[in-house]
Amino acid sequence: MDGFLMERQRGNSFDTMLLAVILLLAGSGMAMLFSASYPDAVNTGKPFTYFISRQALMFCMGSILAIFVAYMPMDFFRRWNKLFLIIVFVLNLLPPLYGDVNGASRWIRIGALSLQPSEFYKIVLVLYLASDFVRVEEGRKKNYSTSVFTVILAIIQIVWLQSDLSTTIFIMGLCATMLFVSKFRIRMLFLLGVGIGLLFFLFILMEPYRLSRLLSHMSGNTDAEGSSYQILKAKEALLAGGIFGRGIGSGSYKMGSLPEAKSDFIFAIVGEELGFVGVIIIILLFAFLAFKGYYIAWTATDRFKSYVAFGITTSIFFQMLVNTAVVAELIPTTGITMPFFSQGGTSMLVTMIMCGFLLNVSRGTDRGDYYE
Template sequence: MANNIKNQFTFESISSKKSVDLHLIMIVILLAGIGAVSLFSASWYFSLKVDRGPYYFFYRHLQFLGLGVILAILITFINIDFFEKFASLILLISLILNLLVFIPGLGRTISGGTRWFEIAGIKFQPSELVKITLTIYLARMFDKKRGMINDMSRTILPALIVVGFSSWIIIIQNDFSTSFFVFSLSLILLFLSGVKIRFIGIISGFCLLVASLVIMVQPYRIRRILSWLSPEKDPLASGYQVLTSLKALYQGGFSGKGLGAGNIKLGPLPQAHSDFVFTVVGEEAGLIGVFAIITLFVIFFLKGISIAKRQDSSFKVLVGAGFSCAIFFQAMLNMGVVSGLLPPTGIPLPFFSQGGTSILVTMIMVGFLFNLSRFEDVEVEDEF
């Protein structure tokens, strides 16, 4: 067993493969660089306020980003067959980690959610890993069963059981947003693998029904929905974040107030460097900056999909497309919340928001795309 794993976990012969897609590298560098600058601008005041010095959150962000870059480079040159062969084990390990947060002394509860480990003052959120491991697992399952992808009992139902169990573990951590995102990402993979639209529609309808029930059992989730629909009815409480964010975006105008010159981070929007860092970007860089960042994410998405389509197996196609969709739609979801188009969630903005686990997971996904960009040999037209 040990020798088998060793044989799989090998570095590819770089000389016989093409180099990593240079355009993808440039896009990632731009997103990561702009994200780091934006986080510093959004966090320095709060960092001073909590007596950490102006660079505390910025340095932490750079540390996790640096570690993420190392992981991305390692994944770039690891034989991707390793991840395919051990997909089930990788998913199982991630789910066990998510269950371990409930063990007293190991898990950490913050703001009513039990979803973190904390070691030496560093918090780690294992539910973020499920975005990676479940994508790899489903990609392998759909690849192995591509001849019977619309078989309800042999393919669709087994996949939904795994997805449902993974989502349930995250739900009981009181993390509805990540659970819903994971389930939605799974539906995208079902669609990309060729599952019929009517099946996708039925599953989506059932998912929305379950999501509605989950929302209704927690009063604060209902308040979030109501405050999103009519934030002006409670402008000092449940509607405060949305209204404050919209005001800052409006004040940013076309060209913004200038880097570091925004006011929203100086108290009106607490911890703006977290899920609402895009508000700071909009205020300081204006519509021009907002459009530039959205454009970069769109280009990243299109490049990722282009790389995925040119792979020589369904597994690689689905992994590339899945991770491209995960990063892009998470970014669009965050921006939608900040601009008031979507209900408030706890979904961070990739490359921008403070949060070590999110940065690492994003860079791991990027590493897989780097890896796949070296193997663009066969056009797989029927996957999309």
């Protein structure tokens, strides 16, 4: 781990290549979302720009917050990480007050906008774990087994009660990955892995439709008119674009034959309209973002920044990997969306804020000592 946290002084400017790939992904995602979402908007009696206009608003808000985050001293986030965690925890207690949507209470409404507070765990958990790891490594805390497990289990329980299995699985995976690169004891990490596996199967067994998805995937997705319909249609759309695709806006599967074309399965629409070439370009952009993020983590000027950059990069890249693996029929349907592309204002907002943290660490300048 010491090599991973190698210190190196850099200048004050942002990593321009990182900024460029973020803007390319955001622009590509907005274009594809507009193409994938307008049929759904029209079919439900809304303006054809209904979904993209809301996504654009959240992108703008996220960009403003990203700039704020990019210029703030990282010591500020380290000092107040527990407060941020408490705020997000409290926000996640509010969705039941706003009622259920499709059997799940995951959102709070602010005027005409809806926010999914569990998305913010992708940020505050990284900050909390990074700060806790550094305190142990600096000798200011004996160990973090009890506190880390307590926080993780409390968060998992709250998110699970929102009927949000995808975010629950994501949080467990993110925490396990960050613990793996820390100095967490191997024995405890093994027990955590076993616990995650048991919780995963428990969550699946408690809902018949989740078990049906898993069994359908294990049997090769042969139920074309039942539980396998969505994934088979997604794979058809992905392959229908051929080498160069049908062109942006010219896809047919988003017209109704592929459910959730604008969110969970937007990557299938990317394949249909941009083809194999477009798919490879998008994947390479994400791969380059991951490379830059991990390089920034490797060369960060202190361990807290390094952990934050690692966690943020893993969060974005892991979501992309899972989403594309579902469309490619490699794993069962999870509900994890594709960063920058999938419809979901809170996801876009959080993704841009995470990019702000990466840009901050890429500047590589210490802004004063930290005292606790």
